[in-house]
């Protein structure tokens with residue numbers, strides 16, 4: 001059996017988790033939390049005296065202070081609600097441990113986007129109109145936090161036709177990142193960026209400058225495949241892009257190669273076309289950006305490979321000349 005201090009520690013951790021879930025459900029506008037919460041832990045609002053006394057009453061813990069304040073305001077004079085914890089599960093030997101308790105707790109729910117978009121606001125990336133709070137970056141966040149926030153995304157219509165969300169992949173400490181437009185059929189089926197014919201060519205381009213695919217980071221402006229491989233609309237791109245920008249901010253590569261017009265326009269917020277800007281370093285928040293042609297375009301017009309090779313050499317030279325010791 002855990003001793004009292006361990007039990008207290010377990011309870012306070014679990015209280016935090018339950019409170020977080022309750023706060024989160026409230027944020028989503030889920031109603032009726034006062035009478036039932038869809039977790040093993042529930043928030044009790046009934047007067048303690050009116051409760052039927054079970055032989056072994058479930059342990060209760062007070063609500064965290066912030067929630068208690070809310071509950072008092074809502075409950076006008078009623079005693080503060082308490083969180084009733086589920087009976088701790090027992091292992092075969094009858095012993096309850098923190099691990100066995102936690103394994104029986106529900107996993108953190110996959111967070112869908114909140115239904116009410118917040119107003120445009122000044123962010124790390126300038127003023128943007130985020131689709132929801134979860135698309136906004138937070139200090140100290142990680143790739144996994146961003147992945148969690150994306151969740152089983154339904155923020156734009158592209159989710160309707162997707163098989164898999166295609167997340168950014170590769171070395172999160174990479175000095176070089178590639179950004180494409182959106183997944184095609186092969187990427188949609190596998191859940192990985194640039195694995196189709198254009199991806200095979202991209203692998204060769206990466207190897208041509210002495211790197212391997214695993215050395216670099218590869219992502220897209222949009223993570224769901226547009227029907228018929230059309231370009232994402234402005235709205236679709238604006239919805240998905242904040243997550244890519246957050247990843248860029250976490251990874252801070254030395255150079256980003258934007259592949260093709262759509263990726264370039266989205267990252268650089270420019271009206272210029274790829275033919276004009278390719279081959280010349282641009283800037284995104286202090287990161288060098290090299291626009292070049294998309295490998296899918298090279299498959300259609302192999303004569304353009306020469307220009308891409310010129311652009312890649314500039315990137316290779318920049319990386320070699322700016323090695324950090």
Ligand code: URA
Pocket residue numbers: 180181182183184187192193194195196198199220296
């Ligand atoms: N084209 C892109 O822009 N991205 C992919 O992941 C695949 C093809």
